[in-house]
Amino acid sequence: MEEKGEAHGLGPQVIRALRGEQSRAAFARLLGVTPLTVYRWELPDEAPQARRPRGRVAQALRQLLEGGASTASRPTPSNSKRQELHPDESARLAPCLARLRKAEWRAAEEELMALLASGALRTPGARALAAVGLSYLLRWGREDCRGAFTTLLPHLEEANQGLLPEAVELQVHALAANLYASPDGKLFDADKSDAHVARAEALLAILPGLETAPTFHGAAEVRCHLRIAELACGFYLGEAERVARCSGRMAEALAGVTDPVLRLLAEDCLAHEATIRGEAAQATRRFREVAQGAARLGYPFLEARNLAFLAQRRLEECCEPQEALGLVRRAREAAYGGRMVRGFSFIFAARSEAEALIRLTRFAEAEAVLDEADAVVAELSWTPLHLVVMRSVLCLVTGRHAEQRKLAARLAAYDGPIQRNLTLAYGLFAEAMADLTEGLRPRAAERFAATASRVMELGGWPFLRRECLVYETGARAFAGQLAEARVVLRRARVFLERMPSAIHSAVLSRFEGVLLALEGRPREAREQLESSLGTLRLAGDLTMAGFTRHLLAQMARLEGDPAAEELLSASEAELRRAGLALPQDFTRVPGRPLQTAPTLASGPPRLGAEALVVPFERLSVRGMGASLIQRELLGVLEGLFPGCLPRLEELDSLGHATLVAGSDTVPASEAVEFGDGCGRRLRLGVAGPLPADGRALLTALSRLGGFALEVAALRGFAEAESLEAPVAGAESERDMELPGFIAASPAMKRLRAELARLSSSRATVIVTGESGAGKELVARALHTLSTRAQRPYVAFNCAAVPKELFEGQLFGYRRGAYTGAATDHPGVIRAAHGGTLFLDEIGELPLDVQPKLLRFLENGEVFPLGEMRPVEVDVRVVAATHRDLSQLVREGRFREDLYYRLNVVPVRVPPLRERREDVVALARHFVRQLTPEGQDPPQLAPDALAALVAHPWPGNVRELRNVIERSMAYGPLPAVLGAEQMRIAG
Numbered sequence: 006m007e008e009k010g011e012a013h014g015l016g017p018q019v020i021r022a023l024r025g026e027q028s029r030a031a032f033a034r035l036l037g038v039t040p041l042t043v044y045r046w047e048l049p050d051e052a053p054q055a056r057r058p059r060g061r062v063a064q065a066l067r068q069l070l071e072g073g074a075s076t077a078s079r080p081t082p083s084n085s086k087r088q089e090l091h092p093d094e095s096a097r098l099a100p101c102l103a104r105l106r107k108a109e110w111r112a113a114e115e116e117l118m119a120l121l122a123s124g125a126l127r128t129p130g131a132r133a134l135a136a137v138g139l140s141y142l143l144r145w146g147r148e149d150c151r152g153a154f155t156t157l158l159p160h161l162e163e164a165n166q167g168l169l170p171e172a173v174e175l176q177v178h179a180l181a182a183n184l185y186a187s188p189d190g191k192l193f194d195a196d197k198s199d200a201h202v203a204r205a206e207a208l209l210a211i212l213p214g215l216e217t218a219p220t221f222h223g224a225a226e227v228r229c230h231l232r233i234a235e236l237a238c239g240f241y242l243g244e245a246e247r248v249a250r251c252s253g254r255m256a257e258a259l260a261g262v263t264d265p266v267l268r269l270l271a272e273d274c275l276a277h278e279a280t281i282r283g284e285a286a287q288a289t290r291r292f293r294e295v296a297q298g299a300a301r302l303g304y305p306f307l308e309a310r311n312l313a314f315l316a317q318r319r320l321e322e323c324c325e326p327q328e329a330l331g332l333v334r335r336a337r338e339a340a341y342g343g344r345m346v347r348g349f350s351f352i353f354a355a356r357s358e359a360e361a362l363i364r365l366t367r368f369a370e371a372e373a374v375l376d377e378a379d380a381v382v383a384e385l386s387w388t389p390l391h392l393v394v395m396r397s398v399l400c401l402v403t404g405r406h407a408e409q410r411k412l413a414a415r416l417a418a419y420d421g422p423i424q425r426n427l428t429l430a431y432g433l434f435a436e437a438m439a440d441l442t443e444g445l446r447p448r449a450a451e452r453f454a455a456t457a458s459r460v461m462e463l464g465g466w467p468f469l470r471r472e473c474l475v476y477e478t479g480a481r482a483f484a485g486q487l488a489e490a491r492v493v494l495r496r497a498r499v500f501l502e503r504m505p506s507a508i509h510s511a512v513l514s515r516f517e518g519v520l521l522a523l524e525g526r527p528r529e530a531r532e533q534l535e536s537s538l539g540t541l542r543l544a545g546d547l548t549m550a551g552f553t554r555h556l557l558a559q560m561a562r563l564e565g566d567p568a569a570e571e572l573l574s575a576s577e578a579e580l581r582r583a584g585l586a587l588p589q590d591f592t593r594v595p596g597r598p599l600q601t602a603p604t605l606a607s608g609p610p611r612l613g614a615e616a617l618v619v620p621f622e623r624l625s626v627r628g629m630g631a632s633l634i635q636r637e638l639l640g641v642l643e644g645l646f647p648g649c650l651p652r653l654e655e656l657d658s659l660g661h662a663t664l665v666a667g668s669d670t671v672p673a674s675e676a677v678e679f680g681d682g683c684g685r686r687l688r689l690g691v692a693g694p695l696p697a698d699g700r701a702l703l704t705a706l707s708r709l710g711g712f713a714l715e716v717a718a719l720r721g722f723a724e725a726e727s728l729e730a731p732v733a734g735a736e737s738e739r740d741m742e743l744p745g746f747i748a749a750s751p752a753m754k755r756l757r758a759e760l761a762r763l764s765s766s767r768a769t770v771i772v773t774g775e776s777g778a779g780k781e782l783v784a785r786a787l788h789t790l791s792t793r794a795q796r797p798y799v800a801f802n803c804a805a806v807p808k809e810l811f812e813g814q815l816f817g818y819r820r821g822a823y824t825g826a827a828t829d830h831p832g833v834i835r836a837a838h839g840g841t842l843f844l845d846e847i848g849e850l851p852l853d854v855q856p857k858l859l860r861f862l863e864n865g866e867v868f869p870l871g872e873m874r875p876v877e878v879d880v881r882v883v884a885a886t887h888r889d890l891s892q893l894v895r896e897g898r899f900r901e902d903l904y905y906r907l908n909v910v911p912v913r914v915p916p917l918r919e920r921r922e923d924v925v926a927l928a929r930h931f932v933r934q935l936t937p938e939g940q941d942p943p944q945l946a947p948d949a950l951a952a953l954v955a956h957p958w959p960g961n962v963r964e965l966r967n968v969i970e971r972s973m974a975y976g977p978l979p980a981v982l983g984a985e986q987m988r989i990a991g
């Protein structure tokens with residue numbers, strides 16, 4: 006019946022007319038259905054396979070029909086109702102719209118407002134285009150979806166009536182599609198969004214000349230916006246399957262897009278796609294990259310949003326809570342600085358913040374954060390489901406089941422239009438958590454199972470499914486349903502393979518420990534619990550670690566350990582102190598005969614092969630990054646050999662060690678070396694005596710560690726996590742793209758990190774260092790990393806210009822300003838306008854030119870020779886010198902005021918002899934660089950590398966490059982370059 010009713014008006018002829026010239030596949034893609042479905046729509050009623058469009062698709066088709074957007078029925082550009090923009094209007098609008106594409110929100114806003122107020126925009130199309138710009142700015146610049154919608158609405162009407170030029174109408178539809186896909190309950194409407202996508206697609210099909218039309222975004226950009234809208238709908242509907250249908254389309258759409266703002270927006274979407282596909286490492290990397298890119302571009306909305314998601318990802322990877330709090334703080338600062346309204350990013354930041362605070366047992370603060378975020382949810386008229394898991398966990402650990410029931414009731418009563426069914430599923434989850442808190446474990450287990458199957462029916466929202474599987478395992482184990490618990494445990498493990506999360510794995514191990522204990526396998530149970538505890542401790546999760554310690558104390562009692570009672574009361578006191586609810590004794594599960602095994606609790610550690618079970622569990626968890634694996638390795642050693650002071654070091658090619666983790670205050674008594682699969686050698690050592698079989702265990706462990714690190718690298722975690730100990734803001738420099746900038750030594754890695762931090766600033770930088778150390782390269786890197794990267798980079802060597810020509814070269818001159826000035830010359834400062842000017846050998850700057858440079862640095866003005874008026878220039882200056890400028894000042898050869906003006910941010914490039922770890926990496930880099938195309942670069946033999954590392958390199962990197970070039974210049978290129986061929990002495 007329903008089918009007939011809905012199909013009214015959408016028979017085969019109508020569908021064919023709507024499809025027009027488009028292929029079935031293209032039309033199907035437009036509507037998010039398969040080509041076969043379209044084929045069936047076009048079959049006559051009597052055909053047995055015939056179908057008619059239903060539901061949302063039918064609605065989208067109907068709107069298409071009403072809007073007349075099909076290729077068959079569209080009005081032609083000559084339609085008299087449409088009035089094209091006047092060239093003058095286009096010219097006025099173009100610069101404002103260009104600003105929007107570069108995230109220059111404030112300037113664009115002022116200019117657009119001024120234009121609208123001036124009355125210079127007379128045609129409806131021009132006014133609509135200005136409104137599109139303003140609306141875009143509010144949506145993507147400030148996260149103010151409602152403001153954006155209000156601005157666009159009148160023009161949406163005009164678009165529907167066919168009053169706007171088609172190129173403008175297209176922009177209106179693309180933006181409307183995105184606004185209807187906004188996370189705001191007053192706006193969100195996936196059907197309307199779909200309809201605008203369809204109308205925009207139809208317009209794109211008939212607007213071949215869009216690239217030259219006076220408009221905002223070109224065809225590639227509009228397509229990219231449409232993909233963003235589709236993906237957003239999938240996410241906000243909570244339908245993983247819908248998101249999967251969009252898979253690959255965004256990456257495809259991104260291919261032709263150059264607009265930096267839009268590229269970042271699309272990459273943000275790709276990060277979310279990766280999350281939902283369970284590509285954890287890739288998702289983390291993408292969030293990090295988008296946050297960095299946004300910071301570089303000066304785009305606070307995307308910076309804040311991606312920092313918030315990055316915090317969430319890092320928490321899943323078991324980072325320390327402080328790191329996540331740091332990211333959230335930065336997100337808030339970015340949002341505040343960017344005058345953003347409190348939107349969705351705020352909610353996500355709050356979720357990560359609450360999670361980190363719960364791990365730190367700072368429950369009152371976590372609650373306040375959740376309350377505030379809930380208020381924003383209400384302001385946005387959005388479904389409250391995003392904060393449910395965190396709030397439920399908070400109630401669970403603090404034992405507040407009544408509050409949890411209230412939360413469940415609130416979710417069950419939710420009757421808003423957003424993700425209603427998914428919200429009800431979250432309500433069921435909250436009920437299950439309340440049962441668990443109240444000790445009603447069998448009921449909790451059933452409810453978790455019911456939630457999971459509900460989620461599957463709704464399109465498989467993986468995040469809630471993962472929570473359900475993990476908690477159901479716990480509920481069944483604690484309920485004594487051992488066989489069922491095993492089954493769910495297996496399912497949870499498989500699911501965690503698909504959606505990796507180190508923290509969920511650690512919690513699951515804890516539940517497995519309980520299960521093993523109840524199955525009468527106390528030794529394995531203890532190992533699981535200890536494994537879980539180790540990870541939780543490293544993740545700084547005081548809350549879960551406290552509960553796990555309590556379980557271990559209960560285990561001790563089960564095993565007949567005489568110290569068990571003492572352990573128990575100590576752990577109970579610890580839980581109480583932290584404000585955690587005391588859990589029931591799991592060893593007293595009703596009706597379950599527990600096999601007590603009075604074994605092991607005391608006595609010497611077992612160091613046979615079975616001692617590797619725990620390390621294996623701890624090191625083989627998916628979703629762990631390299632740094633967590635390294636910390637785990639040390640944690641395992643601490644557990645096996647109490648008081649042994651383990652350490653992990655990285656070895657360079659000469660065997661020099663750099664500490665990676667642990668302490669090196671006492672010399673190591675035992676150490677073993679191993680590779681990490683990425684070409685690095687590591688050394689695992691312990692200080693203090695080891696038991697007789699300890700050495701064998703250390704060897705086995707190091708192999709295991711190497712394997713785990715290699716796996717992490719293969720899964721893409723290695724690049725996101727350097728071997729260095731984490732430093733503040735490290736995440737921003739780790740992934741930085743600086744091709745050709747070699748930094749293998751800690752000193753150069755630090756320098757590179759510093760450059761990344763300086764990238765967003767305009768401050769003058771002075772680079773010091775010996776000749777050939779890489780000062781110019783540093784200057785270039787500063788430019789490449791800065792928001793000025795697309796603007797000119799001009800290098801000027803102060804030592805290479807005759808004194809008399811200096812001023813003209815630097816500041817420019819007019820024709821005839823002096824004898825020989827035959828043409829106008831802009832001067833290098835003006836040539837670098839908008840970009841970076843590199844003043845090499847600044848110590849050679851003539852004294853008489855110094856005050857003029859100072860004036861320019863002070864007020865950004867230059868006085869070209871022969872000009873009557875100063876010219877304003879926007880240039881970032883990076884200067885370099887190999888001389889000691891302060892000495893020149895003392896000698897009166899350099900002005901003190903200029904010295905202080907230049908010395909705002911000093912950066913020192915260390916000589917190569919102070920960072921020998923770079924020699925091998927640089928040598929290999931130059932060999933690759935200097936090998937003619939089409940040939941294989943020769944290998945550097947160990948004796949050649951040793952000779953290179955031993956050389957003092959007075960000429961620094963330049964000398965090294967020359968040596969490699971000389972060594973490769975003679976005769977045909979050998980397969981291996983040995984010490985003999987290395988022409989180090991020249």
Ligand SMILES: Nc1ncnc2c1ncn2[C@@H]1O[C@H](COP(=O)(O)OP(=O)(O)OP(=O)(O)O)[C@@H](O)[C@H]1O
Nearest residue numbers: 745746747775776777778779780781782887962963
């Ligand atoms: N970290 C590095 N990675 C790759 N190449 C480098 C690095 N450092 C320096 N080089 C290379 O070494 C050479 C010398 O570097 P650069 O010209 O930047 O030195 P400089 O300190 O500016 O020298 P000078 O003071 O003589 O002008 C260049 O070819 C540069 O590309």
